[in-house]
Amino acid sequence: MDSIFQQDRPDIMAKYTCRIEGDKSLYPVLLSNGNLIEQGDLESKDDTFITRSGRNVSLRIWTPAEDVPKTAHAMCSLKEAMKWDEDVFGLEYDLDLFNIVAVPDFNMGAMENKSLNIFNSKLVLASPETASDADYAAILGVIGHDYFHNWISNRLVTCRDWFQLSLKEGLTVFLSSDMGSRTVKLIADDSGPEAHPVRPHSYIKMDNFYAGKFTHLSNSG
Structure with missing residues (x-):
């Protein structure tokens, strides 16, 4: 990766070429984000999403073989989220590849690393x-969220x-929440112990900002 400073903002998106290496006996699977240039031996469930402009986006979900x-x-939830973003906001996915990797010991629910979402x-x-x-609804909601x-x-x-x-x-x-029922989501979030304003005045732990429920955008003040 280039070591020189580059601005990375919504209007100035820096581009990088990365290579990751590891001892195969210790790290049998290595994943990176961005468009794939070259790869080793990995296994995944593959599908394709066709954007509204006709581009083919490769979709891959990485899990243990079993x-x-x-x-x-x-996979259906991911495709539904991609279509929803196009239908509602006219926003097409901007790369040619989207990866999800699911591991049982990931200590957060999910993380939205660009083109390589990591999930529990x-x-x-x-x-x-x-x-x-409820399990199916949670998967739909979190896949869409990230x-x-x-x-x-x-x-x-x-x-x-x-x-x-x-x-x-x-x-x-x-x-x-719009992928399911916004009303049901509001009721569930407002009744939970993690409900709080969108912009809290203080916090106990930083992960409260991730785990908390912030549905009431009108409270942002």
Whole structure:
């Protein structure tokens, strides 16, 4: 990666070429974000999304081999989120590849690294034999939430300080609720112990900004 300073803002997007290497016996799977130039031996569930302008975007969900059959709903959720962003805001995905990797020991629910979203397995894997309706709804909501970070919140909401992190998270929660029922989402969030204004005056732990529920955008003041 180039070591020189480059501005990286919504209107000046820096571009990088990266290479990652590791001891295969210790790190059998290495994933990076961005468009793929070259790869080693990896396994995934693949699909394709055709954008409104006719571009083909490769979609891949990476899991242990035995979990691949449980990714069907997550893949449908991703495609629905991509279509929703196009239909509502006219925003096409801007790269040729979108990866999701699901691992059981990821300590957050999900993280929206551009073109390489990382998820805890519980928010990707589902099968009719073991998953409830709530599980399927959670996967739809979180897949959509982290996909919407690609344009709406991570580029259109730029944060001046940590207290403004809730603004972009709140906007994304608000948008992802529209993929299901906004009314049900509002009721669930307002009745929970994590409900608080979009811009809190103080915090106990930084992960409160991620885990909290910020649906009431009108409270941002």
